[in-house]
Amino acid sequence: MFERFTSAARVVVRDGVYLxxxxxxxxxxxxxxLLALLKQDGSRGTDVLTHHAVTTASAKAxxxxxxxxxxxxxxxxxxxxxxxxxxxxVVAAVEETHGAGALSGTPKRPRSIGPRWRVPxxxxxxxxxEFSLREALARGDKSIGDEHVLLALLKAGGVAAEALTSLGxxxxxxxxxLSTT
Numbered sequence: 202m203f204e205r206f207t208s209a210a211r212v213v214v215r216d217g218v219y220l221x222x223x224x225x226x227x228x229x230x231x232x233x234x235l236l237a238l239l240k241q242d243g244s245r246g247t248d249v250l251t252h253h254a255v256t257t258a259s260a261k262a263x264x265x266x267x268x269x270x271x272x273x274x275x276x277x278x279x280x281x282x283x284x285x286x287x288x289x290x291v292v293a294a295v296e297e298t299h300g301a302g303a304l305s306g307t308p309k310r311p312r313s314i315g316p317r318w319r320v321p322x323x324x325x326x327x328x329x330x331e332f333s334l335r336e337a338l339a340r341g342d343k344s345i346g347d348e349h350v351l352l353a354l355l356k357a358g359g360v361a362a363e364a365l366t367s368l369g370x371x372x373x374x375x376x377x378x379l380s381t382t
Contacts, residue, residue: 246347263364
């Protein structure tokens with residue numbers, strides 16, 4: 202499948218691996234692919250994000266907020282709020298007892314493993330790569346570009362999709378923008 206990736210899409214995957222290694226993450230997550238996409242310059246995917254005023258800083262802040270809540274979306278938090286459950290109060294209480302980021306669910310790689318350890322792709326990151334192929338085929342494109350990775354991130358759900366949605370980026374908006382350019 203990787204032979205169908207454009208150079209921009211390959212760089213996103215490569216940089217996603219690099220970011221996961223820098224974070225000492227146990228797995229490459231879709232969030233690493235999103236942040237790697239934001240590092241690019243002048244590609245179709247970054248043009249879409251620039252059009253929607255998404256920056257690396259805003260994406261990191263959104264990802265951190267969602268991870269801090271244990272992956273709960275704004276809609277989930279609002280729904281729990283209707284039952285009288287204050288998600289922020291629960292998160293604060295858990296963090297007070299167990300430390301900051303206790304609900305983040307982002308395991309670090311074991312310290313016993315040296316620097317040459319390869320970080321595997323998580324199941325969700327693999328789904329993003331699979332969905333990027335599907336997005337390219339659905340659009341009638343012969344190759345998989347970073348714009349297809351962006352569409353796949355939104356379709357796959359999870360922290361990266363929720364972060365993008367909280368920043369005003371949706372699958373429909375990205376599709377519409379790509380159709381006009």
